[in-house]
Structure formats: structure tokens, C-alpha cells
Amino acid sequence: MMKFVLRNMTMLMVAVFVLSACTGQSTAEKEQEAPTKGFPFILPKEKPNRPLSKAMERNYDNYMAPRPEDNELYSQFKYTELKGFDYNDHDGTISRRDPSKVIFENGKYYVWYTYRNTPTKPMGAKKCNDTIPSADWDLSEIWYATSTDGITWEEQGVAVPRPPKPEVGWRSVTTCDILKFKGKYYIYYQGFMQASGLRGDDCPVAVSYADSPDGPWTAYNKVVVDNGAEGEWDQYSIHDPHPFVYNDKIYLYYKSDFDGDPRLVRMTGLATSDNPLGPFEKHPLNPVINSGHETTMFPFQEGMAALVIKDGNEHFTIQYAPDGVNFDIAAITMLMPTAAGPYTPDAFTNTKDGRGITWGISHLTAATGWDTNHAILLRFDCDLSLDLDDKDMKHHNYYYKPEHYYKHGLNGKQRKRIAEENKKLTGK
Numbered sequence: 001m002m003k004f005v006l007r008n009m010t011m012l013m014v015a016v017f018v019l020s021a022c023t024g025q026s027t028a029e030k031e032q033e034a035p036t037k038g039f040p041f042i043l044p045k046e047k048p049n050r051p052l053s054k055a056m057e058r059n060y061d062n063y064m065a066p067r068p069e070d071n072e073l074y075s076q077f078k079y080t081e082l083k084g085f086d087y088n089d090h091d092g093t094i095s096r097r098d099p100s101k102v103i104f105e106n107g108k109y110y111v112w113y114t115y116r117n118t119p120t121k122p123m124g125a126k127k128c129n130d131t132i133p134s135a136d137w138d139l140s141e142i143w144y145a146t147s148t149d150g151i152t153w154e155e156q157g158v159a160v161p162r163p164p165k166p167e168v169g170w171r172s173v174t175t176c177d178i179l180k181f182k183g184k185y186y187i188y189y190q191g192f193m194q195a196s197g198l199r200g201d202d203c204p205v206a207v208s209y210a211d212s213p214d215g216p217w218t219a220y221n222k223v224v225v226d227n228g229a230e231g232e233w234d235q236y237s238i239h240d241p242h243p244f245v246y247n248d249k250i251y252l253y254y255k256s257d258f259d260g261d262p263r264l265v266r267m268t269g270l271a272t273s274d275n276p277l278g279p280f281e282k283h284p285l286n287p288v289i290n291s292g293h294e295t296t297m298f299p300f301q302e303g304m305a306a307l308v309i310k311d312g313n314e315h316f317t318i319q320y321a322p323d324g325v326n327f328d329i330a331a332i333t334m335l336m337p338t339a340a341g342p343y344t345p346d347a348f349t350n351t352k353d354g355r356g357i358t359w360g361i362s363h364l365t366a367a368t369g370w371d372t373n374h375a376i377l378l379r380f381d382c383d384l385s386l387d388l389d390d391k392d393m394k395h396h397n398y399y400y401k402p403e404h405y406y407k408h409g410l411n412g413k414q415r416k417r418i419a420e421e422n423k424k425l426t427g428k
């Protein structure tokens, strides 16, 4: 029997070989002439060997999978209200915002953030003084809190206070992030030397260090990431310092806002150093991300991934750079966390196998309206992790009820324009 089968298989193989030799077509070319000329009904998991449109080339070349559900860098985001933070009945006098990454030490989670507690709500640059804040992050300190579940937090108090004038940050220390390096802890933060809004939101970056995440913190009292030279993109603001240990160095991503137009352009830059206290060298390709607002990155596989939010052509995307510098869009999503500080276990491990993130702390500004202008912290959850497969985080859309759409209605100027267009057309 077996001899029969083998003989027939051999004859079949010879026949195929002879046939293809006659038609002069290789196996690959034969595959090109798929049985159906149209694109197949079942979406190929791998890039098909056939002429493709630019969009279909992109669908296979740019994304980790041809469908979002299978794309490790696509996720929806779910939000949870935090417990343990008092906001004075949301009257605008207390604000918490711009949280750091979350770390896990001493059996609990830690997060640091901008804390403002002023007699009034922010009153703008013209009305501000030594006690009245110009902006939500003016006259602020860096405080911290701990938690065992990431939802109920115990506020521990001040980590980095405003230093005395003329030290860097005497007006306000804000928008911090944490680095653990060779067993020591470093908090990087924006050091304001004048009220935000007097010229712009201008500041450099300073740092304080400690042997424990609970402090005490010692201010380095020097600028570690300076503003750019006059005329350079980051000449006025070095915002959202965001440090990692990567490629055997400290990679500190930051945002700057520029272009001089009152509608600011916001992009992300990178500065690296061998020493947490600097000097930091800015990357020659800066800006390295052409959109976004606050910086949220995380080690992913051999590179770095980024949540790119709010501003710019590529806002509301998740991006990836295999080298930590050259970013490409890896997914498009919505309702992204603002100023997210993810729990990132491998942020300081110099990893080349970044596992991704599943939750963190973010903020909401003007939490109860611009009249009581203050921000609150909240928890976000997602599946941007190689170690999680939460299919409920991979749906394509959020469904809003009509009233949500009607809340985003036309303004008076738009209604006037439409009425004029209608009158021109109908005479009424």
C-alpha cells in the first residue's frame, strides 16, 4: 500500500514540476494568480503576495496586526475614580495634576504629582501675586501618595517644596516624574522662576534626590535640562520630564510648546545622560514626536512606545520607536488618558524586552469647569501589555448617548454662518 502511495506522490510531483516548467511559471507566480481575482474574503493574517493599494500596504506594514483586536499596541482605556483625595468641595483652591509614573516599593504603590493649595482659584497672570496663582500649576509643590490597590490612596504630604528665591523653582515646582537609578531615587520637575503666563509657560527642569521613595529629598538646586538656545524650538519651555533607564543611559523625554503663535504647537524631545544629575545631551533629531501634550512613554519590546494625546497631526495615536528615537504610528485610539503616569515595572531595568503597561494614574483639568479651574487625579486601565490578553480592552469604539453629542454643539458664530448660508439659498 505504502509503495502505491509513494509511487503516486512521486508521479504527482513530477507532473507539477513538468507543468510549471512548460508554463514557465514559478510557484510564487502561480500563487499571484489566486483562484479569485478580488481581495480574499477572509482577511489574510500575513501580508498577501499580490498587488496592494497604499492603504492595504500600510495595514500590513505599519501595524502589529491587520486588525486592532490583535494589535498589542492598540487598546481602549477605562477609568476609575480615586479615593483618599480631598478637593475642598472642588472650589478651585486645591488641585492635583500631572502625576508621575507609578512605582512599587516597600509593598505599596507610590505616585508623585503637582499639588496646589491656594486661598483662591487661579486668577490669570495679570491678577496673580505671591498667594494668588496665575495658572492651575502656579504656586505648587510636589506631593506624593501611596496605595495598595491603585484606587484608594493615602496622601503622604510634600516631597519637594518650593525652594526659597532665587533657587530654581522658587515660584512653583510642578509636573514631576520619578527615576530609580543604582538604588537612589530622583524626582525631575519643572522649576518655574516666574508665574506661568507672564511671558509664557516658561521653565527649565530641575531635580531632587533621596535614598528612599519616602524622602527626605535634597534639591540639586541646578537646572539639569536647560531651555534651548534663542530661536530653537525648546527655547522657552522644558515640560513634562519623563525619565527611563534605556540603552544603558538615562533617557529623559520632555515636551516643549513653540511656534510663537498663541495656538501653541506641542512636540516631544529627548535628552540623555549617563548621570541622573546630568549633564543631559539633547538628541540631534529633536523633536522626536511631532504631536502630543504631556509625555507618556513605556518600554515595549526592544524600543519605546508612546501615548500621543491632544495636540498635533498625530494626536490620539499610540506610537512606537524600536530605537527609542524614530517613532511611527502603531495604533489609533480615543478617550486617551491625559498626562498619564503608567505603572511601569520595567521603566528602570534597561530592558530590551519591554512588557508594556496595564494601568496608571492620569488627570482631568477643569474637573468641574473653568470657573473653578482645578485638576483631579484618576486611574486608567488598558491592555498595552504583552502579558495580558483582555479582549474587552480591544473593542473599536465607545458608544455615547445623543445627549453626549448634543453637549458638543455649535457656537453662536457657527449658527450665524449657517443661517446666512440658508438665507442666501432660500431667501428666508
Ligand code: AAL
Pocket: 098, 137, 174, 175, 190, 201, 239, 240, 255, 293, 294, 339
Ligand atoms: C501640563 C504640562 C505642564 C505644563 C502645564 C503644567 O499639562 O504640560 O505642566 O507646564 O500643563
